[in-house]
Amino acid sequence: MSLVNLLDFDLDGLAAYCESLGEKRFRATQLFRWIHQKGAADFGAMTDLAKSLRDKLAGVAEVRPLTVATEQASTDGTIKWLFDVGGGNAIEAVFIPEDDRGTLCVSSQAGCAVGCRFCSTGHQGFSRNLSTGEILAQLWYAEHHLRQRLNLAPGERAITNVVMMGMGEPLQNYSALVPALKAMLDDHGYGLSRRRVTVSTSGVVPMMDRLREDCPVALAVSLHAPNDALRDELVPLNRKYPLAELLAACRRYLETAPRDFITFEYCMLDGVNDGDDHARELLALVNGRGDRHVSCKLNLIPFNPFPESGLHCSPRARVLAFAKILQDAGIVTTVRKTRGDDIDAACGQLAGEVKDRTRAAERMKRLPVRIVSAPAEPRQKPH
Numbered sequence: 001m002s003l004v005n006l007l008d009f010d011l012d013g014l015a016a017y018c019e020s021l022g023e024k025r026f027r028a029t030q031l032f033r034w035i036h037q038k039g040a041a042d043f044g045a046m047t048d049l050a051k052s053l054r055d056k057l058a059g060v061a062e063v064r065p066l067t068v069a070t071e072q073a074s075t076d077g078t079i080k081w082l083f084d085v086g087g088g089n090a091i092e093a094v095f096i097p098e099d100d101r102g103t104l105c106v107s108s109q110a111g112c113a114v115g116c117r118f119c120s121t122g123h124q125g126f127s128r129n130l131s132t133g134e135i136l137a138q139l140w141y142a143e144h145h146l147r148q149r150l151n152l153a154p155g156e157r158a159i160t161n162v163v164m165m166g167m168g169e170p171l172q173n174y175s176a177l178v179p180a181l182k183a184m185l186d187d188h189g190y191g192l193s194r195r196r197v198t199v200s201t202s203g204v205v206p207m208m209d210r211l212r213e214d215c216p217v218a219l220a221v222s223l224h225a226p227n228d229a230l231r232d233e234l235v236p237l238n239r240k241y242p243l244a245e246l247l248a249a250c251r252r253y254l255e256t257a258p259r260d261f262i263t264f265e266y267c268m269l270d271g272v273n274d275g276d277d278h279a280r281e282l283l284a285l286v287n288g289r290g291d292r293h294v295s296c297k298l299n300l301i302p303f304n305p306f307p308e309s310g311l312h313c314s315p316r317a318r319v320l321a322f323a324k325i326l327q328d329a330g331i332v333t334t335v336r337k338t339r340g341d342d343i344d345a346a347c348g349q350l351a352g353e354v355k356d357r358t359r360a361a362e363r364m365k366r367l368p369v370r371i372v373s374a375p376a377e378p379r380q381k382p383h
Ligand code: SAH
Pocket: 118, 119, 120, 164, 165, 166, 167, 168, 169, 170, 200, 201, 202, 220, 221, 222, 265, 266, 267, 301, 302, 303, 304, 305, 306, 347, 348, 349
């Protein structure tokens, strides 16, 4: 009989499991604190649990870590772990330290079925969803490993922010995602604020609606294009949930969101989506009057190229000119710093290793490069 992985539960789930063993809820709370706050995996070490419970757990349950395949540390402090999740699949998590915070970028799937043109994960195709335990194990490992490595004082945390921006589309793995988010937020777990846990989505509209009911956290939406024709090409999910529906879902999300804005991510692709006209079209899209307005911040991501994409990053001057049009119109627009570049840990470079069960990579190779080009404009030399 395989052991039950206790990382698969949020606190309510663990309470239900403990109840099935004839244990009261406060025992589950103690156990949850041992696992997530102290990083314990050995029931024998959980000294304030009754010996009888410790013995019982040892026979039926475990705290199942992921196997670390490799660890790479960048010169800028970024650390990338490759975790082996079995069956020829590997996923990645990235720690990004900054002065006032530590962010962990977490994966939700082995591969991704959305198949965005500019994304290395998308090019690899989809293998499988991660379980709640596999999502949480990335945070569990990183937090407790880093506390030791960085020699943190008791009670000090290594990770203050989580972004679901690793491999995979989190809202296509909804049932595993939500308990993982709840454990991140739980005061008996990681105690992260809702504003510091961000789900990034390419726009799975029905699940955006469910998330705001079930577990409202900060939301980032990967926009990448200001009109449906171009977005259909870059983010194929747009054919199912076009921009008007996506923006309406953003407005609904804002009614209960912990932050009063949505972060729109926009990957800057040379000659594809980076023209002044695109910036103005984007402005019109989010800055409409009355109920067409979406309160947002815009995060421009310099494209991280990979050979199979056939795409290039916009020149720096183009990115800044694009940003200025939006800033001048009052939209808070930032250009994302690329971190961990030397270890391929930047956005969209997370490739892991994926057994492509959907043959997406092959389909992608056959795709004609049919991207609508930007309005004619003199192009600067790439930086
Ligand atoms: N599937 C989710 C979350 C993971 S991708 C989503 O798409 O939102 C996290 C972010 O990295 C997304 O905004 C995605 O568009 C961006 N991204 C993907 N490939 C990239 C690349 N090659 N260069 C820069 N950003 C990229």
